[in-house]
Amino acid sequence: MTDVNLATARDNMVEQQLRTWEILNERVLEVMHRMPRDRFTPSAFANLAYADMQVPIDHDQVMLEPKVVGRLLQALDPQPNERALEIGTGTGYLTACLGEMAADVTSVDLYPEFTELAASNLKKQAIENNRLETGDAALGWDDGRRYDVIAVTGSLPELHQGFHRSLTQGGRLCLIVGQPPIMEAVLITRVGEDQWARESLFDTSAPALVGAPVTRSFAV
Numbered sequence: 001m002t003d004v005n006l007a008t009a010r011d012n013m014v015e016q017q018l019r020t021w022e023i024l025n026e027r028v029l030e031v032m033h034r035m036p037r038d039r040f041t042p043s044a045f046a047n048l049a050y051a052d053m054q055v056p057i058d059h060d061q062v063m064l065e066p067k068v069v070g071r072l073l074q075a076l077d078p079q080p081n082e083r084a085l086e087i088g089t090g091t092g093y094l095t096a097c098l099g100e101m102a103a104d105v106t107s108v109d110l111y112p113e114f115t116e117l118a119a120s121n122l123k124k125q126a127i128e129n130n131r132l133e134t135g136d137a138a139l140g141w142d143d144g145r146r147y148d149v150i151a152v153t154g155s156l157p158e159l160h161q162g163f164h165r166s167l168t169q170g171g172r173l174c175l176i177v178g179q180p181p182i183m184e185a186v187l188i189t190r191v192g193e194d195q196w197a198r199e200s201l202f203d204t205s206a207p208a209l210v211g212a213p214v215t216r217s218f219a220v
Helices: 003-021 026-034 043-048 066-076 093-101 112-124
Strands: 055-057 061-063 083-087 104-109 130-134 147-156 167-179 182-192 195-203
Touching (some): 026 093, 093 104, 093 130, 112 130
Parallel strands (some): 083 104, 083 147, 147 167
8 A cells, every 4th residue: 555545544544433433532543543553564464454453463463453442542541641551562553552642651472573573663663662571461460560551452261350450549451351252341440459440341352362361161
């Protein structure tokens, strides 16, 4: 696709996908309109960068649909003075969006190839307020910090509290919980030292976070 076609596709993504899916936060819309998603998309799928679909990447993972990214960002509402944590770096697209909205972002991925790819993609976009880590965060990520916003991009078959205590007071955590065909995106807000509020956001589906625990059997 030409640069003009890509710009048109990005315009259409915002107007036809994001706005029509109740994404009305102007900061989210502005960041996603400005961020060149095609630069974070594998070259084999570059023409699908702005399509309303998940884009396959290596290790059986995906880039989430633009509208899902938008809804997660809208629910988290990162502020310019806040610290963000992302679990599941992938190609670095959501990392970039978080970096544009928050003060800084730490992003963790199990696969060093994704950490390296995201670092390259972010550098090309001159986005520098990020710290990329390679590690297993399926049960949480305890680096001694607390975060104002946490985004988990892989689904959890069961909700566990491994990420809850990494939140600041008033901090927000977005994750996708369940097993196919029933999954929902939820927002967890820390309202006290040992208290969290839960809000159901929308139904969706995403590959499971590698290593996420399963203790129950699910019947479909």
